[in-house]
Amino acid sequence: MSEVELVFKVLKEAGKPLKSKEIAELAGIDKKEVDKAIKILKKEGKIISPKRCYYAPAE
Incomplete structure (x- = not known):
């Protein structure tokens, strides 16, 4: 698993x-x-930043 996939998971x-x-x-x-x-x-476009410095998956 790549770092990108791991972070998303x-x-x-x-x-x-x-x-x-x-x-x-x-x-x-x-x-x-x-x-x-x-x-x-x-x-x-797989993740969003709902507030500064925080990340969440795009729904």
């Missing part, structure tokens, strides 16, 4: 918006990798 299972630091802890990967994955997922 963590966000879907969380059930609430998360900060990138929280995603990194839950996924067990570096925050820099999470930030890269978030950028890709946002571009693909």
Whole structure:
């Protein structure tokens, strides 16, 4: 599973918006990798940012 898929999976299972630091802890990967994955997922329209620095899957 790639970092992008892992980040998306963590966000879907969380059930609430998360900060990138929280995603990194839950996924067990570096925050820099999470930030890269978030950028890709946002571009693909798979995640949204309901408030500043928080991310959630797009419904």
